[in-house]
Amino acid sequence: MFGNVPQFRYRFRTNGNWRYPGSVRALPGKASRQPPGPEPVSRDAAAADQRRRILRATAELIAERGYQETTMEEIVRRAKVGYATFYKHYADREAAFLALLDAAFDRTVSRVEDAYKREEGPWADRVGAALGVLFADVAANPEVARVCLVEAVAAGAEPAARHEAALKRLAPLLRPGRELNPRQAELPESLEETLAGGVVWVLGQRLIAGEADKLRGLFPETLEFLLRPYVGEDEAAREAGEVAEAISA
Amino acid sequence: MPAEELGPLPAGRHGYSREQVAHHQRERLIAGLAAAVAKRGYAAVTLADIVREAKVSRRVFYANFEGKEQCFLAAFEVVVDHLRELVGEAVEAVEGWPRQAIAATRAALRFLAAEPDLARLCLLESRGAGPAVNARFNEAVAELAPLLARGRAERPAGERPLPGSTEDSTLGALVSLVHRKVATGEPERLEELLPECAELVLLPYLGPAEAARLAREAT
Numbered sequence: 001m002f003g004n005v006p007q008f009r010y011r012f013r014t015n016g017n018w019r020y021p022g023s024v025r026a027l028p029g030k031a032s033r034q035p036p037g038p039e040p041v042s043r044d045a046a047a048a049d050q051r052r053r054i055l056r057a058t059a060e061l062i063a064e065r066g067y068q069e070t071t072m073e074e075i076v077r078r079a080k081v082g083y084a085t086f087y088k089h090y091a092d093r094e095a096a097f098l099a100l101l102d103a104a105f106d107r108t109v110s111r112v113e114d115a116y117k118r119e120e121g122p123w124a125d126r127v128g129a130a131l132g133v134l135f136a137d138v139a140a141n142p143e144v145a146r147v148c149l150v151e152a153v154a155a156g157a158e159p160a161a162r163h164e165a166a167l168k169r170l171a172p173l174l175r176p177g178r179e180l181n182p183r184q185a186e187l188p189e190s191l192e193e194t195l196a197g198g199v200v201w202v203l204g205q206r207l208i209a210g211e212a213d214k215l216r217g218l219f220p221e222t223l224e225f226l227l228r229p230y231v232g233e234d235e236a237a238r239e240a241g242e243v244a245e246a247i248s249a
Numbered sequence: 250m251p252a253e254e255l256g257p258l259p260a261g262r263h264g265y266s267r268e269q270v271a272h273h274q275r276e277r278l279i280a281g282l283a284a285a286v287a288k289r290g291y292a293a294v295t296l297a298d299i300v301r302e303a304k305v306s307r308r309v310f311y312a313n314f315e316g317k318e319q320c321f322l323a324a325f326e327v328v329v330d331h332l333r334e335l336v337g338e339a340v341e342a343v344e345g346w347p348r349q350a351i352a353a354t355r356a357a358l359r360f361l362a363a364e365p366d367l368a369r370l371c372l373l374e375s376r377g378a379g380p381a382v383n384a385r386f387n388e389a390v391a392e393l394a395p396l397l398a399r400g401r402a403e404r405p406a407g408e409r410p411l412p413g414s415t416e417d418s419t420l421g422a423l424v425s426l427v428h429r430k431v432a433t434g435e436p437e438r439l440e441e442l443l444p445e446c447a448e449l450v451l452l453p454y455l456g457p458a459e460a461a462r463l464a465r466e467a468t
Contacts, residue, residue, distance in 0.1 A: 066380050154376050154383050156292060164432075167425075183461060188445045190426065197425020198418040205387065205417060221412035225419075225453075232457055237409060 051089050053079040055100045058093075063143035067097060067155040094158065101152055101159055104144050105166040108137045116173050123176050124231060124239045128223055130173055131199075132243075135219045138203055142212035149204040163200075170196045177230030187229070195226055220244040275313045277303040279324045282317070287366035291321060291374040318379045325382055328371045329389045335360055336396075346399050347455060351447045351467045353396060358427075358439045358446065365436035372431045390420050400454030415453050422449055444468050 041049075057079035061070040072093050076086050090096040112130045119129035138145040148166070152159040171192035178184040188194075199222055206215060224240035231239075281303025285294045296317060300310050314320040339356035340349045361368035375386050394416040401411060423446055430439055444464045451460035 068379060154380075156377050160376070160432075164429075181457075183457070186461065190429065190445075193429065194422045194426045194445075194449070197428075198420075198422030201421020201424060202414055202418045205421075208387065218414055221414045222418060224412060225415065229452060229457070233453075240412075 047089070050079075050081055050085055051099075054081060054086060054089060054096055055103065058096045058100050059104075059144050059147050062097065062151050063146045067151050067159070094156075097155065098158060098162065100144075101148060101162040104141075104148050105162060108134065108148075109166055109169045111137060112170065113173070123180065124227055124235070127173065127177070127226060128239060128243050131223050131226065132219065134199075135203075135215050135222075138207070139212055139215045142207055145203070145212075146207045149200050150208060153204075167193055167196045167200065174226065174230075177227070181230050191229060195229065198225060216247055219247065271312075274303075274305050274309050275323075277305055278310060278313055278320060279327055281305075282320045282324050283366060283370055286321070286324075286370055286374055291317075291378050318381060321374075321378045322382055322385060325371055325375055325378075325385060328367050329385075332357055332360060332371075333392070336393075340396070346403055347451055347463055350396070350400065350450050351443075351463065354446045354450060355440075355443055355467065358443055361427075361431075362437055362439040368431055368436040368439060372428055372436075390424060391417075393420055397450060400451070403454050411453055419449060419453060 054075065057075050058070070061074050061078060070093070072083070072086070075093065075096065076083055079086070086096075090099060112133050115133040116126045116130040119126040138149075148163065152163040174192040174195060178187055181187060202218065202222060203215075206212065206218065220240040220243045223243055224236045227236035227239055278299065281299045281301075282294070284302040285298040289298070294317060296307065296310060299317065299320060300307055303310075310320075314323065335356040336353045339352040343349055343352050361372070371386075375382050397416045397419060404411070426442060426445065426449070427439065430436065430442060444467060447467045448460050448464035451463055454460075455463070
């Protein structure tokens with residue numbers, strides 16, 4: 001009942017209008033309050049900051065205890081926003097979770113796609129570059145990765161569909177490998193999604209085991225796994241070996 | 250484990266011991282949960298649905314389970330135990346690792362295709378049924394790793410050893426493939442995935458040509 005005392009204080013400061021004025025001197029909430037100064041913060045920037053804090057809090061909490069166990073109360077407390085602010089941005093807990101998944105999946109998959117496009121070498125090198133970015137992203141944000149790769153699958157139909165859609169976006173990066181396989185006509189239609197599923201499964205298992213720091217060694221192995229059905233073991237192992245060498249150098 | 254095979258015990262003096270009745274009630278609750286989940290999905294299932302399907306009282310439910318997640322876990326275990334048995338029998342029935350791997354894959358897919366509700370329960374519903382069930386799902390998948398890893402002995406002597414994560418990624422790919430078939434509403438057609446699954450399993454150990462040949466032969 002007294003949960004929104006800080007909001008009260010804020011309302012007082014802004015002449016009773018607790019929605020944001022055209023500009024405020026500091027972002028509300030303690031998390032990112034800036035030192036008082038002459039630079040006012042625009043309403044858009046304040047709203048963007050609130051969303052960022054809400055999504056970060058949602059990610060942290062879900063990574064810590066799973067989606068089912070994460071309550072609205074904990075999200076607003078950790079994000080240092082009031083309930084009203086939360087509801088201004090998201091309809092409910094699931095909406096925040098889905099927004100988080102959309103943002104995180106899109107960010108990483110776009111970066112993976114970019115790395116693939118930027119690499120100009122043969123297809124296997126391009127897959128290596130793309131996979132490297134995926135692994136780097138997971139290692140840099142293990143909490144968000146855990147939410148996307150583990151919790152999303154376990155949180156009901158909508159989040160699982162986001163996970164599935166992200167896998168689908170990775171399939172076109174693998175598909176050109178078919179050209180390198182003399183038996184390409186016999187390859188099953190869903191091979192790419194299946195292999196991508198294998199990769200995110202292994203990543204998810206490592207995150208569950210709390211081994212985000214051991215992903216470097218897994219990267220060449222996973223590259224070999226992805227390439228093998230297209231170019232055969234020798235070529236896949238050679239490519240993986242090159243990557244392993246490059247990492248340790 | 251269909252519910253209809255587990256009808257209520259006859260009323261009055263039936264000659265069953267107290268332990269037999271308790272065991273029977275637990276089995277009925279598990280079957281009741283499976284039936285309720287098949288009808289409306291785990292998330293929507295209530296305790297009332299489970300006890301209605303099982304034709305037992307709430308008191309009996311609470312004597313057996315703390316809540317619906319625990320009951321689901323018990324149902325999941327029953328299906329996994331049965332699959333483990335089928336896979337074990339399939340492996341014992343044939344000689345040589347490649348044929349054993351194919352036979353095990355076939356046995357699992359055939360059972361799940363014949364029992365689409367149970368396939369949905371253990372492959373789809375289990376993922377959203379709470380952390381305990383999820384952990385058990387991962388363990389059940391990991392249990393298959395040693396069966397795959399025996400394929401390492403099939404590789405010619407002196408060959409470079411396969412990466413340590415080979416079994417994990419292969420199992421992940423299998424889970425993804427089978428999960429998609431169930432999620433798209435076609436669990437009855439799971440057995441069609443046999444050649445694809447078999448090839449995935451054999452490929453790292455036998456190479457593409459031999460894996461493809463044996464997978465084709467499997468159908």
